[in-house]
Amino acid sequence: MKIQNSVRAALLTTALISGTVVPAFAADGGAAVSMADQAVATVQKATGTGDVAPGGTAGSVIAADRGLVTVTTPASAEGRVSVAASDGSAVTMALPAVVDAAGTTSAAGTTVYPNAAAHTDLATQATVDGGARALVTLKNADAPTTQRFDLGLPEGATLIADGAGGYDIVTSAGGAGAIARxxxxxxxxxxxxxxxxxxxxxxxxxxxxxxIETGPDTAYPVVADPHYTWGIISGTVYFNKSETKVIALGGSVVSWLPHPAAEAGGRTLAGVAGYAVATDQCIKFKVNPGLAPLSPGMALAGSGVYGGSAGDGYCR
Incomplete structure (x- = not known):
């Protein structure tokens, strides 16, 4: 993973060594801790630093477990976090900033934008799995509990709910289905x-x-985190309603799926697809990296349905 931390250097009154705040001393002998120091300490307490890619100089390259991507953190809060694949496609995320606060990066790789919104600090982290975090710190009970992150998606990409509170970012698989990248x-x-x-x-x-559902017993500050990845072909392939009907009728839509009539454990792919059709849903499959062929057992174990009342844009 290539990390580009294009962040304007800010003068700090403290040193940030391995993500730990080491305070300087004010003229009266007390510790002088800057807003940036406090923001870094709060975020890194919540996230830890074990999966954070160190900042370093622009263009430093770190090998990620799932391939090489380029993560760019913005110089100021009104910029966009970018995660780009090796083919040049990228997913970007805007931070919920009101003030274009300058960024400051710790040695551990956390970039903070203090007071970038009312009663709110913002932060970004590149992660070693080839992704990025956008972090919001609600400093007190007056901070807004609804945060908006505008996404920039490649042409043809869309979002599908994963059923666990997150979203897959998918593009055409080239002929049939949409693959989570x-x-x-x-x-x-x-x-x-x-x-x-x-x-x-x-x-x-x-x-x-x-x-973010804070309450009377909430202890501030509160740190919240959207985290996303892009550019690694793995995960799930989604089919639309017409493709699901083809599978239900025993037809073939892609080469890596076994024949829909193939049986494993008393079930068939055609049967799973038939259930999806009957309930006005679509079928999806867990896949191997590179879309390697699946055995009937693997295909059935990784199959499921999605869409319906959830209103997923691809299941139409």
Whole structure:
């Protein structure tokens, strides 16, 4: 993974060594901790730093387990986080900033934008799995609990709910189906005591809207996290309604699926697809990297249905 941290250097009154705040001393002998230091410490307490890609110089390359991608963090809060695949396609995410605060990067790789919105700090992290986090810190009870992240998707890409609170980012598989080339993880939020705070996503067009359900017992600050990856062909392939009907009738749509009539464990692919048709849904499959052929047992184990009342855009 190539990490480009194009962040303007800000003068700090403290040193950030391996992500740990080491305070300088003010003239009166007290510790002088900057807003950036506080923002870094809060975020890294919530996330840890084990999966954060170190910042380093622009163009530094880190091998990721799932391939090579380029993660670019913005120099200021009104910029966009970008995760680009080796073919040049990219998914970008805008931060929910109101003020174009300059970014400051810690040695551990966390870039913070203090006071970028009302009662709110923002932050970004490149992660070693080939993705990026956009982090929101609600500093007190007056901070807005609804955060909006505008997504920039490649042409032809769309979002499909994964059934676990997140979304797959899919593109055409080339002939039939749509393959997940990226993923938005289910959201999380933690308060100052490390207690989970209920949170969820909904989509407004291509804007990811995160709701954070704070309450009277919430300890501030609260850190919340959208995390996404892009550019690694793995995960799930989705079929639309017409393709699902073909499979239900015993027809072939892609070479890597076994014949729909092939049976394993008393089930067939045609039967799973038939259920999807009967319930006005579509069929999906877990796939091998590179779309390697699946055995009947593997195909059935990785099959499922999606769409219907969820209103997924590809199941139509």
């Amino acid at each position: 990226g993923h938005i993880d289910a959201p999380w939020a933690k308060d100052a005591n490390g207690k989970a705070v209920p949170t969820s996503y909904k989509l407004d067009g291509h804007t990811l809207v995160q709701a």
